[in-house]
Amino acid sequence: MPEAISSDLTSALAAFASQQTILIALDFDGTLAPLVDDPEDSRMIAPARQALEKLTALSGVSVAIVTGRAIDSVKRVADPLKEWFLVGSHGIEVLSPGDVTSYETPWLVPAGLTEAFDAVVKAHPRTRLEHKPFGLALHTRGVEQPVAQAAESAAHEVCDAWGGDLVVRTGHGIVECSIQEATKGDGIEEIRRRLRPSAVLFAGDDRTDEDGFAVLEAQDVGIRVGGGETIASHRLADASAVAEALWFIHDQRACVESGPEL
Numbered sequence: 001m002p003e004a005i006s007s008d009l010t011s012a013l014a015a016f017a018s019q020q021t022i023l024i025a026l027d028f029d030g031t032l033a034p035l036v037d038d039p040e041d042s043r044m045i046a047p048a049r050q051a052l053e054k055l056t057a058l059s060g061v062s063v064a065i066v067t068g069r070a071i072d073s074v075k076r077v078a079d080p081l082k083e084w085f086l087v088g089s090h091g092i093e094v095l096s097p098g099d100v101t102s103y104e105t106p107w108l109v110p111a112g113l114t115e116a117f118d119a120v121v122k123a124h125p126r127t128r129l130e131h132k133p134f135g136l137a138l139h140t141r142g143v144e145q146p147v148a149q150a151a152e153s154a155a156h157e158v159c160d161a162w163g164g165d166l167v168v169r170t171g172h173g174i175v176e177c178s179i180q181e182a183t184k185g186d187g188i189e190e191i192r193r194r195l196r197p198s199a200v201l202f203a204g205d206d207r208t209d210e211d212g213f214a215v216l217e218a219q220d221v222g223i224r225v226g227g228g229e230t231i232a233s234h235r236l237a238d239a240s241a242v243a244e245a246l247w248f249i250h251d252q253r254a255c256v257e258s259g260p261e262l
């Protein structure tokens with residue numbers, strides 16, 4: 001049994017791996033890739049990447065990246081395989097395998113909202129603005145605490161003052177707003193409709209991942225990565241532990257696939 005994985009989770013993963021068809025859905029930042037100050041520097045750790053490549057090659061296994069990042073950004077930092085489903089912008093963008101090559105990002109954020117966020121970034125040194133097709137994200141990770149707090153408050157004020165309906169989310173060093181409403185749970189449900197897997201595994205490290213855990217069913221497995229309150233049934237410490245869990249699923253599944261020797 002891998003050391004980083006509890007015996008409860010080991011049993012759950014073994015049962016999950018034995019299902020006919022499985023969907024492995026994973027958040028990216030903080031789950032497959034350690035959190036870094038500049039979101040553009042975020043990369044999946046090698047053992048996780050290798051496990052996902054091997055899992056993708058097995059029959060009956062599908063992989064999905066489920067992230068708050070826009071698809072445009074996932075393509076740059078995650079270098080996804082063409083066989084993967086991609087859920088971007090917290091469930092607003094849902095791509096089936098192969099869709100990514102012809103996908104054109106619709107940029108829909110009103111100019112006035114972008115200008116207001118630009119002003120927040122200019123007033124708070126080292127904060128950064130991420131442009132998303134359906135929203136904007138202010139990044140404060142690595143920024144001195146008082147400046148980060150002031151910037152986050154200013155971003156909330158911009159959102160409060162904006163007349164239209166905005167969905168506002170706060171996470172690890174990030175305040176973001178979106179002009180359309182969807183959650184990671186919606187993204188997972190959409191893939192479930194398209195794929196109809198026997199069971200789903202979802203792992204994530206942040207508040208927005210709780211929406212993903214909320215749509216899981218009895219045969220599914222939810223894993224919260226790192227600390228924080230959660231409704232997930234299981235927990236892993238970090239990306240390395242997630243990689244170990246992925247390898248465990250792979251080894252169980254590869255065993256089933258090769259079948260008993262005759």
Ligand SMILES: [Mg+2]
Binds near residue numbers: 027029030031205206
């Ligand atoms: Mg995350």
